[in-house]
Every structure is written in C-alpha cells, then in structure tokens.
Amino acid sequence: MGINRREFLKIAGISVVAGLGGASAVDLLRRAPVEASQVSPNPKALTAKRWAMVIDTRKLTETDCKRIIEACHRTHNVPEIGTKQEVKWIWTEEYEHAFPDDMNKFISDEVKHRPFLMLCNHCDEPACVRVCPTKATFKRADGIVMMDMHRCIGCRFCMAACPFGARSFNFGDPRPYVKEENRKYPTRMRGVVEKCTFCTERLEEGLMPACVEVSNGALIFGDLDDPNSEVRKALRENYSIRRKPNLGTQPCVYYIV
C-alpha cells in the first residue's frame, strides 16, 4: 500500500494549515492577560501643549540659585563630583557666558555679575534628538526633551550637538557621589548622558518641577501655547531673552533681565 502524489500533497497541505492555526491559537492564549490590561496617564498629571519656563533673573540672588540647584540635584540623585567630570542638571553662569551673542563691551555691572540659572532649554528643534543614534533622547508631544536611560549607549553625540552644554556624561559610577539618595528616583550608571527633564516624573504626579517649587516665584513654568498661562503673562509683561536664539533651536527657557 503506497501513497500517491496527490494524497501526499493533500496531507501536507492540511498539516501546514493546522500547524499555522495551532501556533497562532497558542500565541493568542499566551498573550491574553497582557493585551487585556490597560495603561493610562495619571489623571492628576499636569499637562500642556508646550511646556516652557520663564526665569526672572531680577529676583534671583546667589543663595536663591544655590537653594534651587540643591533642590533639583537632591530630587534627582545628581552626583556631586567636583572635578572636570562633574554632572549637572541646573547650574549658574555669568551673563557673558550665558548670552555670548548679546555681550556688549560695556554693560551694567549688576547684570554682568548677576547669576543666571542654566538648564536644558527643551528646544523646539533639539539638536541632541537629531543626532542620537539610538533614539535614547527624544522630544515628547508636550515639548519636553526627555531621555530614556535604558537606551543610552554613551556615545556623547548629544553632548557635542547641544549648544548650551546642558548635558553631562557619567565617566564613572555616580553612586558613591550621591550624598543623600532620593529613594523614589533612580540614579544613573557609568557611561550614560544625563540632563534636566523638566521633572516629568513630578508633572505626572501633579507637582510643579522641583526648581520651580523652591524658587519663590522667580521661576515660572507653564504652557506656552496657552495665551492665559502664567508664562505667557510673564512674557507679555516683561522683556525677555533666550540663549543663542540665532542657532535656530528655539529654546523654551526664557530669561527676564
């Protein structure tokens, strides 16, 4: 008793169909719980179309800045290294370094030596995002330039691309340099780049960024797309400047001078 060509093809065809169907059925059953689950943003979260910050430098003294920097760095477990390998999310700079394009030979002494808070500008056209080879740094729909530390490979292209020096590289393990761990936020590891994230983790819980919270009103944070927001009000009523606007990255941190 043999099997002819026609019967063999029939059996083979049916087996293939059964095999494919069976595999997909098993797959469906296995995945069911994950697909049935749902994720959603926290309803308490603060949202905006375009987050932006206005820094009223007239209201900030050296001690205010120190307090703000400390609040930020403590919240985010930023290490205090103190050498050229320093890591910083927010720091101060003199006018001359902050706004090199606007540096006249003679300016008021007070402005010249006033501390200016520097942080990531969360640009509309972020150069860092364009160069990142792994899409570890990306721009969210609400304008925040965010980092996915899980994907950063430490190539530092973003640091080369950022015209504001807002990014720092972890040359070594930052853990030993974190004085007081905030156990609700991770640290970083050796070989990744980090920067200010406009406190996305706080916004998601309905809180203002850490720096804004301790600034006594000198830092204003809000929606640039909303004409009635506090940032728009501050920009309407005061003359403001931005860092290196001629580079076309459209920074979203404004300075009232």
Next chain:
Amino acid sequence: MYDGGKIITGLVVFVGLVTFPLWSNVGRAAKKPDPKIDTPVIQQLAEKKCIEPKAFMQAEHMKILNDWRDSVVRDGNKLYVSSSGKTFNMSLQKECMNCHSNKKKFCDECHDYADVKPYCWTCHIEPKEKEKVAWASIEENS
C-alpha cells in the same frame, strides 16, 4: 594495534577531561530556588495577590517590566489596570519593590539559580534590606 597501551591511556585521560564538568558536579546539585514573599508589607495585605496571577507573573514579569518601562518613559503613562480591574503605579522602585522589599530572597534567589543578570539595579535603587534581619528574627521566633 601498535602502541595500544599509550592509545588507551590517552583515551581514558581524554574522556576523563571531557566529562570533567559532569562527574565533578555529581552530588553537588544547586539548591532549588525558594523565593520568599514574606515581607512586612505583604504580610499586612488583606488579599495577598500580585498585580496579575502568580503563574503569569512567574512567566511574564520580565515582559511586563519591559512594557511598563517603555510606556512610562516614552508615553508618560503611569497607571496600569490589571486583568482583575485594579489600578497600580507602573514603577519598579515605588510599586514592585514596595511590596517585594526583599530583593535578595525574591529577585536574586531565582536569577542567581538561572544565572540571569538583569541590569535593573545599576540605576534603580534597591530597597534597603534592613527588613531582612527583621523577618529573619520573626522566622526564628515562630
């Protein structure tokens, strides 16, 4: 057979060397992992249940953690509604490890056995294991 003695001795030595991993480990089987969930937080739960059924968590926790991480970091989603309809925070440090504060006995127990080395803890801060001493003494007393 020429040089039979040498060949057979050589073969015996060769087989001995090749099978070294097998016979050297006879009777030294690694202890079966025995993860513990008896943390103070879990003890106080009215219903001792994880976010999803136990069997599912055992098989798929790594996938859930991956999904959560992308969802939180990329899409800003913070809340997870489980198949039982309960809502949880998607956070390793703040949610998972809040209950499972015994990383050594909960995570490492199986990971060491299976020789997998997840790199969660290079950045995420592991829970302080002072509690471990606390429940060790509870176990001794009971």
